Amino acid sequence: MxxxxxxxxxxxxxxxxxxxxxxxxxxxxxxxxxxxxxxxxxxxxxxxxxxxxxxxxxxxxxxxxxxxxxxxxxxxxxxxxxxxxxxGGRPVVQALMDYFPATLELAIIGMILCLLIGIPAGILSAIYKDKWVDHIVRLGALVGVSMPVFWLGLIVKYWLSYKFGWFPLDGRLPYSITPPPDVTGMYTFDALIAGQWDTFFIAVRHAILPSFCLALISMAIITRMMRSSMLETMTQDYIRTARAKGLSERIVILKHALRNALTPTTTVAGIAFGGLLSGAVMTETIFSWPGIGRFSVKAIGATDFASIMGFAMLIAIIYVFANLIVDILYVYLDPRVKYG
Known part of the structure; x- marks a missing residue:
């Protein structure tokens, strides 16, 4: 097919x-x-x-x-x-289009953090199995899966924003900063398109903490999945053959083991991305982030059924398309997979 x-x-x-x-x-x-x-x-x-x-x-x-x-x-x-x-009685489609870019921006940055941290951590944990690196990664993944988002959000806001002042407390941009020209609705991407580097870095600083809190659970799951996939892949015959040929361990891991280990991790990452978009309710509330999560909370509080159903339909579409993209990526990661 x-x-x-x-x-x-x-x-x-x-x-x-x-x-x-x-x-x-x-x-x-x-x-x-x-x-x-x-x-x-x-x-x-x-x-x-x-x-x-x-x-x-x-x-x-x-x-x-x-x-x-x-x-x-x-x-x-x-x-x-x-x-x-x-x-204000405006169309639900218009309201979702206004709120969705903020959530999408949060989810994209969160997914980037998941992949940049989760995949290398899982690989290191598998390579150094039962060593101190493995124990630290597994402990971190366990804490990440168990950490309530609302508690983590309040803790990082108190210490990293209020106490040390490393990150802003709330919002997407300070009130004194004019948002970049609206192209995608995502301030970081719009600032890049407009070449407004100062605005870009300010928008990134505002997005780091909520993105991290939103992505922590998915990051931990991806780490654990990557570790287990790498451990299973490293025991395969073709890995032993590659080592017997005298290939360096770096080539064996990055060229032969990693690509096959990424297949199940890709499934988890695709589902996680849909979860980041739909699970931003608590994070957006804590960080005053004007996305569809806060929009849905306000809709539920006002018994706004049209908005609630519109939110549910949007999330359903996101999950279906996320799974479709994952299935397409399978073929490129593993040539043995065929469309059926």
Whole structure:
């Protein structure tokens, strides 16, 4: 099967996945309250005629099955509805487009930290198995997996920001700094595109702590997966053959062992990236980062069902595409893998 056919088939499978996600989120959200409440303020909540007008405009008087039908029709047109009063009643798609770049920037920097730290740490741990390096890496990975994000965020903010002043406390940029021209919505990338190096380094300093806190668990998982994959790969016959040929240990590890050990690690990294995007709620709240995590928290607090369902649909799409990219990378990492 060709790559194009494989991608098309996987994209078609996205349709039933999104329908399933929409079905679950729609019916669960409508079980916890009146969707019309999201569009009402304290002043208008006591006006029955306005409530009925809102319910009629959004088909809320119809049975749930009919409401879900109208939701699917709007979804086919990429219309996710309108936000509640907490976001000014603007389209959900527009709100997600405004908030998503901040979360994507955080996730990309976090994934870079995961790969730059997790993969070398896993390789070193496997090479020096049962030595002091291995024990330190394994202990660090255990601490990383066990560390609650909210606790870690508060600790690093107190020590690294408040006590030592190495990093800013909150936000993406200081109020005195004008954001770079909006190209991607990600300040670090936009500053690079515009050649604003001072703004770039300031934006990176603001993003380091929240990115690290967000990525720590994934970093620990990637480290442990890389270690176990390398240990398994190093026992294979072709590794012994490479050593018997007189190749240096550096060549054996980097050229022969690493590429094969990366295959399972790639799966973990792809899933982790989706997790970074969807799991930023706590991190963005602690660091006042204006991403979709904070957007979803505000939507839940305001019982804004359209925004909640839009957030769920976006995360579902991200996970599907992350898995698709991982499956495509498999073929390049391991030629024995075929599209099927």
């Amino acid at each position: 060709k790559l194009r056919d494989y991608v098309i088939r996987r994209l078609l499978l996205l349709i039933p996945v999104l329908i399933g996600i929409s079905f679950i989120t729609f019916f669960l959200s409508h079980m916890i309250g009146d969707p019309a409440a999201a569009w009402l303020s304290e002043k208008t909540a006591g006006q029955p005629e306005l409530v009925e007008k809102i319910r009629a405009a959004h088909h809320l008087d119809d049975p749930l099955v009919i409401q879900y039908y109208y939701y699917l029709v709007d979804l086919s047109k990429l219309d996710l509805g309108r936000t509640g009063r907490n976001e």
